[in-house]
Amino acid sequence: VAPALNTPPEHVEEWEGEDVTLRDVERALCRLREVAAEETEGPDLRTSVMTHLAWVPDEWHEAAMETLAGLGERHPSRGIVLSPEADAPDGVDAKVSILTFPLKKQRRHVAAEVIELRLRGRLAQAPASIVTPLLVVDLPVFLRWRGRPSFGAPEVEQLVDVCDRLVVDSREWPDVPHAYGELPFDRAACSDIAWRRTEPWRVALADLWPGIAELRELAVEGPRCEAMLLAGWLRSRIGRDVKLEHREAVQLERISVDGEEVPHPPGDPPSGSELLSAELDQFGRDPVYEEAAREAMA
Amino acid sequence: MTEVAENPLLEGLRPRRAPEPCVLVVFGASGDLTRRKIFPALYALAHRRLLPEQFAVVGVARTESTDDEFRDRMEHAVREFGRDDLKQDVWDWLAQGTRYLAADFAEEGAEDRLVALLTELDEERGTRGNRVYYLAIPPQMMPTGVEMIGKHRTSDGWTRLIVEKPFGHDLESARRLTELISSDFTEEEVFRIDHYLGKETVQNMLALRFANGIFEPIWNRQFIDHVQITVAESIGIEGRAAFYEQAGAIRDIFQNHMLQLVALTAMEPPIDFTADSVRNEKVKVMKAIHTPGPKHVVRGQYGLGFVEGKEVPGYRDEEGVAPDSMTETFVAAKLFVDNWRWADTPFYVRTGKRLARRETTIAIQFQRAPHPPFEETATEELRPNLLLVGVQPDEGVSLAIAAKVPGQGMRLRTVHMDFLYGGAFRTELPEAYERLLLDAMLGDQTLFTRSDEVEEQWAIVDAIVAPWRRDRPSFPNYAAGTWGPAAADELIRRDGREWLRH
Numbered sequence: 001v002a003p004a005l006n007t008p009p010e011h012v013e014e015w016e017g018e019d020v021t022l023r024d025v026e027r028a029l030c031r032l033r034e035v036a037a038e039e040t041e042g043p044d045l046r047t048s049v050m051t052h053l054a055w056v057p058d059e060w061h062e063a064a065m066e067t068l069a070g071l072g073e074r075h076p077s078r079g080i081v082l083s084p085e086a087d088a089p090d091g092v093d094a095k096v097s098i099l100t101f102p103l104k105k106q107r108r109h110v111a112a113e114v115i116e117l118r119l120r121g122r123l124a125q126a127p128a129s130i131v132t133p134l135l136v137v138d139l140p141v142f143l144r145w146r147g148r149p150s151f152g153a154p155e156v157e158q159l160v161d162v163c164d165r166l167v168v169d170s171r172e173w174p175d176v177p178h179a180y181g182e183l184p185f186d187r188a189a190c191s192d193i194a195w196r197r198t199e200p201w202r203v204a205l206a207d208l209w210p211g212i213a214e215l216r217e218l219a220v221e222g223p224r225c226e227a228m229l230l231a232g233w234l235r236s237r238i239g240r241d242v243k244l245e246h247r248e249a250v251q252l253e254r255i256s257v258d259g260e261e262v263p264h265p266p267g268d269p270p271s272g273s274e275l276l277s278a279e280l281d282q283f284g285r286d287p288v289y290e291e292a293a294r295e296a297m298a
Numbered sequence: 299m300t301e302v303a304e305n306p307l308l309e310g311l312r313p314r315r316a317p318e319p320c321v322l323v324v325f326g327a328s329g330d331l332t333r334r335k336i337f338p339a340l341y342a343l344a345h346r347r348l349l350p351e352q353f354a355v356v357g358v359a360r361t362e363s364t365d366d367e368f369r370d371r372m373e374h375a376v377r378e379f380g381r382d383d384l385k386q387d388v389w390d391w392l393a394q395g396t397r398y399l400a401a402d403f404a405e406e407g408a409e410d411r412l413v414a415l416l417t418e419l420d421e422e423r424g425t426r427g428n429r430v431y432y433l434a435i436p437p438q439m440m441p442t443g444v445e446m447i448g449k450h451r452t453s454d455g456w457t458r459l460i461v462e463k464p465f466g467h468d469l470e471s472a473r474r475l476t477e478l479i480s481s482d483f484t485e486e487e488v489f490r491i492d493h494y495l496g497k498e499t500v501q502n503m504l505a506l507r508f509a510n511g512i513f514e515p516i517w518n519r520q521f522i523d524h525v526q527i528t529v530a531e532s533i534g535i536e537g538r539a540a541f542y543e544q545a546g547a548i549r550d551i552f553q554n555h556m557l558q559l560v561a562l563t564a565m566e567p568p569i570d571f572t573a574d575s576v577r578n579e580k581v582k583v584m585k586a587i588h589t590p591g592p593k594h595v596v597r598g599q600y601g602l603g604f605v606e607g608k609e610v611p612g613y614r615d616e617e618g619v620a621p622d623s624m625t626e627t628f629v630a631a632k633l634f635v636d637n638w639r640w641a642d643t644p645f646y647v648r649t650g651k652r653l654a655r656r657e658t659t660i661a662i663q664f665q666r667a668p669h670p671p672f673e674e675t676a677t678e679e680l681r682p683n684l685l686l687v688g689v690q691p692d693e694g695v696s697l698a699i700a701a702k703v704p705g706q707g708m709r710l711r712t713v714h715m716d717f718l719y720g721g722a723f724r725t726e727l728p729e730a731y732e733r734l735l736l737d738a739m740l741g742d743q744t745l746f747t748r749s750d751e752v753e754e755q756w757a758i759v760d761a762i763v764a765p766w767r768r769d770r771p772s773f774p775n776y777a778a779g780t781w782g783p784a785a786a787d788e789l790i791r792r793d794g795r796e797w798l799r800h
Contacts, residue, residue: 199311206307237306266347288310 013098019091022133025115032098036111051135052079052280053143053163055127055155060146060172067272068114078136081116082127084155090121092130128158140164142280143188148173151182160184167279169193170225177228180293189285193275194225195292200265201252202233212257213238219245219259222252230255232296233288241298317739319352320455321416321425325443326434327357327368327398331462333375335493336432339731341376344392345385348736352424354395356415360402368398381729395423403446413450420454427455430738434462436541441478448482460489460738463554464545465747469756476749489738490752494555495745496730496737499693503562503660504571506687506695513685514567516664519643523682526646526661526798527559530653532605534778535627539618546625547597551649553759555658557584558747559689560645563660564635573743577751584754588634589761596785597771598628600652603778610652610778624773627651630786631762632793646790646797652778658689661798667700672708681712686798693727 013036015028056064061083068079095116115134119127135141143163149156160166166184171194173179183190205212218234220227224246231244251269255262270278322340324332343349357368373393377384399415401408420427431447433440444459451457459479466472479488494500507513516522529551535542542550561580568575601612613619613627628650635645664683684698695717703709737745747755775783781797790797 202307203311206305206311209305209307212307234307237309286310 012100014095015097016093016095018093020094021092022130025094025096025117025134028094028096029098029113029115032096033111036098036100050077050139050280051141052077053131053141053159054079054081055143055145055149055159056081056083057147058083058085063272064144064146067276077112077139078134079112079114080131080134081114082131083116083118084124084127085118085120086124088120090123092120092123093118125154126158127155128162131159131162135162140283142167144168144276146172148175148179151184160188163188165189165191165279165283167191167193167276170195170229171197171223173225176225177232177293177296180228180296183290183293185285185290189283190290191279191282191286192229192289192293193272193279194223195229195286195289196275196278197252197269198226198230198233200267201230201255201262204262204265205230205234205255205257208257208262215240215242215257217243217245217258219247219254219256220252221247221249221254223250224248226252228296229289229292232294232298233292235295235298236291237288315348315736315740317348317350317736318428318456319350319423319425320428320430320739321354321356321419321423322430322432322735322739323356323358323412323416324432324434325358325439326432326436328359328361328363329434331434332357333371334379335729335731336434336735337372337375338380339729339735341380341384341389341392342382342729342732343736345382345388349392350739352426354397354419354423354425355392356412356419357396357398358401358412359398360400362400363398365396365398369393369396372396395419403442409446409450416452425455427452428457429455430458430460432460432462437464437467440475444475444479444482451482456487456741457483458487458489458738458741459483460491460735462491464549465490465752466756467544467549469753469760472752472756476753480749485749486741486743488749489734489743489746490748491734492554492558492747493730493734494558494689495747496732496734497689498727498733499687499689500559500562501745502693502695503559503687504576508567517662518639519641521664522643523663523665524644524646524793524795525563526659526663527556527563527648528657528659528661528798529556529559529647529649530655530657530781531649531651532653532656532779534600534610534613534652535616535619537617539616542627543619543623543625547627547629547649547651548759548763552629552631552647553755554747556647556649557587557755557758559658559660560587560633560635560647563662564640564645566639571744573746574748576744577748581748581751581754582637583635584751584758586635586637586640587758588636589758590631590633592765594632594789595762596628596630596783596789597626597766598630598650598776598783598786599623599625599773600627600650600776600778601774603652603780605652605654605779612774612778613652614774624770626773628653628776628782628786630782630789632789644793646795648782648786648797650776650782654779654781656691659798660687660689661685662687663795670710672710680710684798686714 013032015032017024017028054064054068064081068081097114099112099114101112117130119130123130141163142165143159144167149168166188168190170176170179170192215234215238218231220230227244227246231242234242324336326332340349340355373384373389376389397415397419399412401411403409416429419425429452433443435443440461447457447459466475507517561583564583565579566582568579599613602615603610613625614621614623628648630646630648633645633647634640634642662685664685666682680700681698686696686698688694688696697715698712699715700710701713703711734745775785787797
């Protein structure tokens with residue numbers, strides 16, 4: 001109901017190092033916390049809701065940091081951004097930041113921690129051993145994987161084992177619907193930002209029930225993955241074979257069922273930060289998505 | 299569940315709390331409540347697309363004004379008191395369905411004009427005869443308003459009645475009002491507002507108690523020494539002398555907000571979160587509250603003093619207040635809830651105006667550890683465990699625990715573990731009126747008080763004020779900007795306890 005606050009951090013403390021150890025990172029975190037508390041004249045609250053891991057190959061770096069900037073305040077937990085650089089000499093470079101956000105009507109601040117790690121050389125294939133000591137104890141771990149994960153590759157398998165929830169965006173995948181078949185539903189709760197984008201349209205389609213109980217054909221103008229997921233969702237929910245007619249567009253623009261246009265949902269499409277934020281608010285498996293993804297391949 | 303079973307497409311979608319089309323009719327639209335609370339709340343709901351698409355608001359008051367003038371005033375009010383920046387397209391949508399009717403219902407023809415306007419809006423806005431009437435009017439006008447609405451209720455659509463406090467001024471008048479209302483409306487159509495129940499942190503009390511396995515087993519007389527509830531205001535009567543002279547602190551705060559906080563703290567777990575289950579449990583608490591004798595109640599009235607560095611007048615010098623007024627601006631009491639869970643566990647409550655600061659807290663003071671194996675000097679700064687629920691302004695929960703002071707030897711000190719609402723959930727908390735207006739449109743009565751609840755509250759108040767008619771305390775008896783009269787400190791001190799330190 002309530003929108004997230006949207007104020008910039010009042011204070012940022014940073015530390016950077018090359019060829020660092022995890023102990024260096026932990027020391028830096030402690031020191032920055034103390035400095036930030038002094039600078040903001042009061043103890044900062046470390047809000048512990050989760051650890052947010054992000055696997056961000058170089059080509060996604062800019063987009064990922066933009067999304068994270070919008071998230072810092074909404075989910076002020078520990079964020080760990082992993083950037084792999086397999087071709088470089090072995091080692092870890094780190095940048096640690098403490099972002100402090102003012103609490104309304106109070107002197108205290110809430111602090112978010114962001115640890116950016118560049119995993120060079122062979123370390124890019126052993127991310128779990130680096131990440132595990134940095135996880136906040138006994139809290140859920142969300143892993144946002146940028147781009148198409150190579151399921152079966154050691155870095156993917158290790159991080160899937162570490163996380164409670166894997167968050168992907170199948171819009172970033174070139175090979176849907178085939179790729180849905182590789183999602184590790186049995187090992188971690190999986191969520192897909194592309195699926196979240198279809199939500200307003202799913203609400204609009206649900207409003208048409210029972211008129212669409214006998215639906216035969218769905219026409220979607222929008223990204224391929226979202227069209228596939230919507231068709232998969234309808235197939236799985238109403239138990240019928242639904243034929244999909246797809247026209248590519250950047251956003252979900254238009255949907256028709258058996259030739260009848262569905263009213264466009266109200267409101268602007270949510271931002272990347274808002275979409276990821278919604279995923280981070282969700283715990284546990286999403287069986288409706290899992291069925292939709294399976295049926296998308298039908 | 300039934301809805302999902304009927305419509306398989308709803309499974310997994312977040313349930314929408316979308317009200318049906320309706321017209322909200324606000325009686326008392328020229329008042330402060332409409333400006334400060336109702337319209338800012340309506341705008342916040344519109345901003346979040348929580349109002350129905352087919353929606354209209356009619357402001358009704360005696361003051362002459364046009365639709366446009368009313369809309370202008372409300373736009374300014376939203377800009378001044380709203381929690382969101384005003385987005386012109388959202389406001390335009392709300393304003394388009396906003397009308398004003400200058401009417402005195404003692405005059406002939408006024409009722410017909412309202413009926414005609416509502417019928418017109420049904421056609422124009424598609425509101426289908428559904429009505430929410432909000433009675434933000436003085437108590438003496440309540441019977442006229444209720445009768446008029448009852449007489450003209452539509453046969454199409456539903457009708458709901460939101461009634462602002464005070465709901466009567468004693469048990470007898472509350473019963474009369476209930477009788478009057480029930481001649482035209484069922485209990486399911488009546489929504490008695492106590493805006494405290496719409497506050498997120500008040501509702502969080504239910505989450506804290508009934509969603510955490512660690513608290514409920516110790517939430518009883520065996521582990522809790524006593525409970526303190528403070529509803530303190532630093533402001534004075536803010537120009538409401540006519541109301542306050544009649545009401546005083548006991549009817550303004552104690553009868554409603556305070557007793558609701560007691561009920562939420564003391565109630566048994568409801569079997570579910572439906573309106574009647576929750577209210578049944580609250581009523582049981584009200585019935586079990588032991589009527590305190592006169593020596594367990596302290597009343598006070600503020601005199602001249604300083605609040606936040608500014609000199610402020612005494613109550614008797616406020617505009618509209620009688621120079622010899624005996625109205626209390628402070629009440630403290632020691633209550634008991636006579637049941638198995640709480641027998642002999644005191645609930646110390648206090649509320650007042652012009653106190654040292656604005657603060658509403660529920661403090662659960664646990665019993666001391668039975669035999670701490672430390673030297674006495676090590677524990678001299680140690681206080682018993684305390685769970686502090688901050689309702690306003692610092693919304694959150696704080697648990698006071700003992701910790702070792704770093705260094706040689708064993709010295710212990712009390713430290714606070716804080717959960718601040720704003721720290722964990724970085725969203726603006728919705729205003730109480732947003733939640734309550736939306737609930738009324740949805741027909742959800744969980745956060746509204748039921749007639750038997752209100753009557754139990756008045757029965758407690760009547761018993762407290764009965765002896766007041768016989769004595770005349772020496773007022774004023776506390777300086778503005780303090781924590782109330784010395785007798786309030788004495789009330790708790792004679793039990794070997796202290797009010798929470800501030």
